[in-house]
Amino acid sequence: MAKKSAWLEDRGVIRISGEEASKFLQGLLTNDVERLEAGEARYAALLSPQGKILFDMLVVRIPAEDGAAYLIDCAAAQAADLAKRLSFYKLRAKVAVADESADHGVVAEWGDEPQNAVGGVAYRDPRAPLGWRAILPRDQAMAVGAGYVHEYEGLRIALAVPKGGVDFAYGDAFPHDANLDSLNGVDFDKGCYVGQEVVSRMRHRGTARKRVARVKVAADPPPPGTPILDGQLTIGTLGSSSGREALALLRLDRVEDAKAAGRVLGAGGVGVTLAE
Numbered sequence: 001m002a003k004k005s006a007w008l009e010d011r012g013v014i015r016i017s018g019e020e021a022s023k024f025l026q027g028l029l030t031n032d033v034e035r036l037e038a039g040e041a042r043y044a045a046l047l048s049p050q051g052k053i054l055f056d057m058l059v060v061r062i063p064a065e066d067g068a069a070y071l072i073d074c075a076a077a078q079a080a081d082l083a084k085r086l087s088f089y090k091l092r093a094k095v096a097v098a099d100e101s102a103d104h105g106v107v108a109e110w111g112d113e114p115q116n117a118v119g120g121v122a123y124r125d126p127r128a129p130l131g132w133r134a135i136l137p138r139d140q141a142m143a144v145g146a147g148y149v150h151e152y153e154g155l156r157i158a159l160a161v162p163k164g165g166v167d168f169a170y171g172d173a174f175p176h177d178a179n180l181d182s183l184n185g186v187d188f189d190k191g192c193y194v195g196q197e198v199v200s201r202m203r204h205r206g207t208a209r210k211r212v213a214r215v216k217v218a219a220d221p222p223p224p225g226t227p228i229l230d231g232q233l234t235i236g237t238l239g240s241s242s243g244r245e246a247l248a249l250l251r252l253d254r255v256e257d258a259k260a261a262g263r264v265l266g267a268g269g270v271g272v273t274l275a276e
Helices: 021-026 076-090 138-144 149-158 196-205 252-260
Strands: 004-007 011-018 041-047 053-062 068-075 096-099 104-110 121-124 132-137 210-217 227-230 233-242 245-251 265-267 270-274
Touching: 004 138, 004 149, 011 021, 011 076, 011 104, 021 068, 041 076, 053 076, 053 121, 068 076, 068 132, 076 096, 104 138, 104 149, 132 138, 149 233, 149 245, 210 233, 210 252, 227 252, 233 252, 245 252
Parallel strands: none
Antiparallel strands: 004 104, 011 068, 011 096, 041 053, 053 068, 104 132, 121 132, 210 245, 210 270, 227 233, 227 265, 233 245, 265 270
């Protein structure tokens, strides 16, 4: 595969630094960030006390002279709110939180090893074989351009990697619903974090009934948010799409019931089948 890259205009950047930065994030996020090496990333989420995803992100450790420092690659539409929420949690912790979205951008690179991220940091995407990403000064990121972003989205969808706010709703989905458990987004052996009890209980009881899954559509896909129906019964919601493939948040038990009965699912009048 030839190397390609794309500026991800919909991603923002937050910096967390200070003497207690590692301890601070470790007590909040679903994944273990204390063991990160410089230039390494973890996929993680900040949950509500009820265990639902408020924010998901890639957390990258960067070199720091004092304490520790991290860059958070997050949804641009959520960056200001995430920075505000983290600032609320810090209390007296020796931590600095800064939204740097105006000064930095995120680039995705796939097909080969990344170029040297001059003035920034490159890191392998820890969720799936999606290649590399880089956080760069914003003018450098913008200069890469978004010409290949649709191809990147097709790769993301083919690998069933959900995008928050499109394939699942923030504040409404549990980590298992959005596949964080299978995309290396949850460390089940780390210490306490916000919402941990709910996530652990779902894992041990096997109570996750919904999942984001890859589907095929029989014609041009309807827009994200279109209900997926088994007759008159809503059993899921269509998410992002690329060609005739899409992601959907589905009640998989009801999908199996429909399949066993020979019924065809639909979304906006278009046939939908679970991809093999």
